[in-house]
Amino acid sequence: MHFGHLPAGYITSKLLYGKLEHRAPVQREFMLWGMVGSVAPDFDLLYYFTIGQFKLHHHNYFTHYPLFWLMLLIASPGWMILDRNRAQRTASAFIFTFSGFLHTILDAFSENFLLLAPFINKQFYGPAYLPKALTRIPFWNYGLELLVILWAAYLWLKSPESTAAIQEKPDERKAATGRVPAAPKTSTRISDRVDLRKKMPANPA
Numbered sequence: 001m002h003f004g005h006l007p008a009g010y011i012t013s014k015l016l017y018g019k020l021e022h023r024a025p026v027q028r029e030f031m032l033w034g035m036v037g038s039v040a041p042d043f044d045l046l047y048y049f050t051i052g053q054f055k056l057h058h059h060n061y062f063t064h065y066p067l068f069w070l071m072l073l074i075a076s077p078g079w080m081i082l083d084r085n086r087a088q089r090t091a092s093a094f095i096f097t098f099s100g101f102l103h104t105i106l107d108a109f110s111e112n113f114l115l116l117a118p119f120i121n122k123q124f125y126g127p128a129y130l131p132k133a134l135t136r137i138p139f140w141n142y143g144l145e146l147l148v149i150l151w152a153a154y155l156w157l158k159s160p161e162s163t164a165a166i167q168e169k170p171d172e173r174k175a176a177t178g179r180v181p182a183a184p185k186t187s188t189r190i191s192d193r194v195d196l197r198k199k200m201p202a203n204p205a
């Protein structure tokens with residue numbers, strides 16, 4: 001997967017937030033760590049492009065080992081349970097590792113990956129384990145990426161954050177200007193229009 005990691009991180013963070021809301025009062029922080037985790041394995045590209053000098057594909061680095069992320073993922077709920085302060089950072093650690101693990105699985109859908117590394121250094125080719133009816137479709141992997149992106153866009157559009165981003169709230173305008181926004185000059189309510197007509201003087205004949 002190339003373009004769908006960040007949207008996938010958004011989807012998982014959004015869906016899991018409902019389950020972990022009691023441990024993560026600040027939703028933005030939870031979402032942020034989930035989305036950072038969704039691209040964290042690809043931070044190894046910095047090494048690949050510099051010190052690594054393109055010699056070994058970055059999917060062979062430990063940062064792309066599914067088992068590495070799985071171990072972190074197993075440890076993070078333990079921290080959440082043991083933390084007596086019920087701090088948000090434990091929920092952030094969980095969503096970060098969950099998204100990191102998901103990244104390695106999504107990469108495996110279309111390319112070689114080291115499923116059992118560091119214990120067994122054997123490459124597995126993900127598409128070989130998928131239904132042939134799917135992999136025969138031209139550009140099927142990009143189609144999957146598009147579905148992930150569309151799913152994330154759908155979740156964002158129906159979220160309160162998107163409404164807030166599109167429509168500025170009156171309270172926020174007041175905070176920004178220090179003044180209460182002026183009320184609309186004309187009313188659109190039918191009852192108000194009827195009242196207005198009663199107050200108008202009769203037409204001089």
Ligand SMILES: [Zn+2]
Pocket residue numbers: 041042064103107
């Ligand atoms: Zn990757």
